Amino acid sequence: MKLKQPAIIAFLCLFFFISVTRAQNRSVIIPGNIKLPQDSVINNLITALNGFLAQKDKPIKSNTAILKDEFLETSALLDEMMGIEQNDATKDAAFYKPYLINLVKQDAGVYAVQLSYIGVADGSPLLKATFSLLAKKVDGVFYFYSPLKQNTKGWRTKKQGNITFKFKDELDVADAKAFQQNVALIDGRLNANKPILQYYCDSFLEAQHLLGVDYKADYAGVVNNNLTANSDEQSLIVNGWSSGQHRFDPHDLFHDRLRTVMSSEVINRPVDEGCAYLYGGSWGKNWAEVSALFNAYVNENPNADWLQLYLDGKNYQNDGGKILKISYMINALIVQKLEKEKGFGAVMELLACGKREPGDANYFKALEKLTGISKGNFNTEVGKLVHGN
Known part of the structure; x- marks a missing residue:
């Protein structure tokens, strides 16, 4: 079929528009009112910045635009930048565009760059x-x-065991000791020993700023959180936890330490969360407290269909968005029994059964192998666990 000339021109214009749009989605936008340094290397810097942004969602180890001496810290920042263009409501993967809002020359060969999406x-x-x-x-x-x-170049440093603490003025020795003890308990189970570098920040807002996150909509209103990353040699925790009994969350600490010995690509989240409930509680509540809330739910729902509740991801508590899930609690009870009967090696096998998939076939296959609990007898066996039989 032969296209007429107007159709060919229209097609080429459409092709050109799509090509330009895609290129813009990958490239930083420079507003007309921004003042750039009068420097001959700025064009090279912008080209390099586009290359950095083009690689930011790829595996961090393959990113050739990272300064290697700052790999661990930049890994944590890239975790925060990953997928930032995505609009979750509209499913538009390139909704938010990167705008260069500031570029300042500092020392020789060093520039500060600020981007807004x-x-x-x-x-x-x-x-x-x-x-x-x-x-x-x-x-x-x-x-x-x-x-x-x-x-943080003016901060002080103190090393205790395989943990290095960074802090402004004085280290909270009691908190550091409690953190070290919790790490030792978790690492003992996981057979982990990766050194930790922890920055004690005054707040989560400060933790974000120090790392390079000036604002992130996902964190608006969040009071306590940590920013973390792992390299082959060390774990990084930028600690923004400013309330509670301690300056750390044992629940999140389990997640962080697990990822030093197991790839996140194979971790089953409900099992991971179940372990974190068991060894660290949740939302500032300890194991006894999250268990008591679940026991109250069990007593109020004597005929609960545990299999369906598990598959549907139902909650047993929702305190202003602080959710406690039935599937996580069931796994906490399963892990508790499995560790007692077969040791933590069996728990590790269940943890590594793969990411959650529709129907949870991978999970039930591993669960039946390790415990004898299958979809067919799930309600009966889980019923025994939840009622303490």
Whole structure:
């Protein structure tokens, strides 16, 4: 079939528009009113920045634009930047675009870069996040990294065992000791020993800023949280936990330490969460407290269909968004029994049964092998566990 000339022109225009749009989705947008340094290398820096952004969602080890001396800290920042263009409501993977909002020359060959990810809906701008990076020219090539070390260069350091603490003035010795004891308990189960580098921040807001997260919509209103990353040699915790009995969450600590010995690609989340409930409680409540809440639910629902509740991901508590899930609690009870009867090696096998999938076939296959509990007898066997038989 031969296309007429107007159709060919229309097709080429459409092709050109799509190509330009896709290129813009991958490239930083420079607003007309931004003042750039009068420097001959700026064009090279912008080109390198686009290369960095093009790689940010790939496996971190394959990102060739990271300054290697700052790999661990930049890994944590890239975790926060991953998938930032996505609009979850509209499922638009490129809704938020990167805008260069500041570029400042610091020392020789070092530049501070600030990016905002902005989308437009119904004529109104929507800010998803703003990030700060540093760019350093090495052997004629620009590499990018988190400002964490620069932002904390005046901080003090204290090492206890395989944990290095970074802090401003004085270390809370009691809290550091409690943290070390919790790490030892978890590592003993996991057979983990990766050293930890922990920054004690005054708040989660400060933790974000120090790492290079100036604003992230996902964290608006969040008071307590940590920012973490792992390299082959060390674990990083930028601690923004500022309330509670201790400056850390034993629940999240289990998740962090598990990922030092097991790939997140094979971890089954309900089992992982069940372990975190058992060894660290949840939402500031300890194991006894989350168990008591579940026992109250059991007493109020004597004829519960545990299999269906598990498959449907139902909650047994929702305190203003602080959710406790039935599937997590069931796994906590299963893990408790499994560890007692077969040791933690069996628990590790259940943890590594694979990410949750529709129908949970991988989970039930591993569960039946390790415990004899299957879909067919799930209600009976879980009923025994929840009633303490």
